[in-house]
Amino acid sequence: MMLETGKIRENHKAALPYYYRMVIEVPEHFQALPGQFLQIQIESKTTDPLLRRPFSIAGLSRNRVTVFYQVKGKGTILLSRLQAGDSISLLGPLGKPYPAVPGPKIILAGGLGAAGLLFLAKNLSLGSQNKKSVVLLGCKTKEDLFLLDNFQDLGIPTYCATEDGSFGFKGLATSLLTQKIKKIPGKGTLYACGPNPMLAMAGKIAAKHGWSAYFSMETMMACGIGLCRGCAVATINGYRLACVDGPVFPAEEIIWGKLPPHPPLSPKGRGLK
Numbered sequence: 001m002m003l004e005t006g007k008i009r010e011n012h013k014a015a016l017p018y019y020y021r022m023v024i025e026v027p028e029h030f031q032a033l034p035g036q037f038l039q040i041q042i043e044s045k046t047t048d049p050l051l052r053r054p055f056s057i058a059g060l061s062r063n064r065v066t067v068f069y070q071v072k073g074k075g076t077i078l079l080s081r082l083q084a085g086d087s088i089s090l091l092g093p094l095g096k097p098y099p100a101v102p103g104p105k106i107i108l109a110g111g112l113g114a115a116g117l118l119f120l121a122k123n124l125s126l127g128s129q130n131k132k133s134v135v136l137l138g139c140k141t142k143e144d145l146f147l148l149d150n151f152q153d154l155g156i157p158t159y160c161a162t163e164d165g166s167f168g169f170k171g172l173a174t175s176l177l178t179q180k181i182k183k184i185p186g187k188g189t190l191y192a193c194g195p196n197p198m199l200a201m202a203g204k205i206a207a208k209h210g211w212s213a214y215f216s217m218e219t220m221m222a223c224g225i226g227l228c229r230g231c232a233v234a235t236i237n238g239y240r241l242a243c244v245d246g247p248v249f250p251a252e253e254i255i256w257g258k259l260p261p262h263p264p265l266s267p268k269g270r271g272l273k
């Protein structure tokens with residue numbers, strides 16, 4: 001973990017209306033693995049907002065880090081206003097990455113959980129593993145599937161579920177998971193990130209089929225470095241900190257009944273342009 005100063009190379013809307021893509025130039029020595037994240041300081045000249053905000057590393061190519069974010073509140077509104085050429089303070093890479101496990105794999109993303117999983121899918125696509133891998137993207141409606149092209153470009157079979165049926169399978173991503181997992185012979189590994197109810201259900205499905213499962217838990221975070229204890233996740237080994245012990249945890253260790261569902265994600269009414 002290091003404190004780095006990056007230079008923003010791109011920061012623009014990736015999809016209507018609230019999804020953004022930011023590309024940051026980082027020092028040559030910067031290394032990261034899928035599942036790790038950055039704590040980004042939004043404002044360099046003032047202390048408001050005081051706390052850094054956590055974002056998954058969605059890609060690292062040479063000395064460029066990509067982050068996808070959804071504008072939700074004060075921090076991300078200000079983030080969306082930064083321009084190419086602006087400097088930005090980054091703490092990271094933070095957290096433990098997804099473990100590499102041989103055998104078939106399913107990547108399951110709910111909403112913006114797809115951002116960090118794109119980095120994992122990219123790494124899988126570089127090896128011989130992509131023929132045995134499948135990506136499942138679940139969203140409320142087709143407008144939220146803005147990372148679909150990025151996954152398809154990797155050559156990994158990618159299937160979508162939308163709750164309103166506007167694209168792909170109509171229903172929950174976990175229903176699509178139930179269909180797909182049955183069709184893959186042998187035991188594999190499920191990697192997932194998304195809302196807690198989706199993860200809780202996905203953990204049950206994986207266990208039923210004898211698959212191992214590793215989930216990234218995007219809790220609320222303040223410090224990101226193990227000091228505030230604000231990101232605790234209830235596990236069978238006691239409370240663990242998502243920022244340093246995670247954010248990736250084995251699904252079988254998480255006590256789902258003690259986790260909150262994700263807060264409402266609607267950015268409407270927050271004065272966004």
Ligand SMILES: Cc1cc2nc3c(=O)[nH]c(=O)nc-3n(C[C@H](O)[C@H](O)[C@H](O)COP(=O)(O)OP(=O)(O)OC[C@H]3O[C@@H](n4cnc5c(N)ncnc54)[C@H](O)[C@@H]3O)c2cc1C
Nearest residue numbers: 053054055056068069070072073074075076115218219263
């Ligand atoms: C490890 C990790 C990785 C993440 N990766 C990404 C990413 O790649 N892209 C992305 O857009 N977001 C990601 N998030 C969530 C992101 O950090 C929050 O959306 C962001 O901090 C909101 O800041 P804000 O100031 O705009 O909103 P605030 O004003 O702080 O809050 C606005 C709304 O967003 C909700 N919110 C705040 N934090 C979270 C959170 N962690 N999860 C869900 N809802 C939250 C609040 O409850 C509130 O309803 C990640 C979070 C974690 C912990």
Ligand code: FES
Nearest residue numbers: 224226228229243
């Ligand atoms: S965010 Fe402070 S301990 Fe994890």
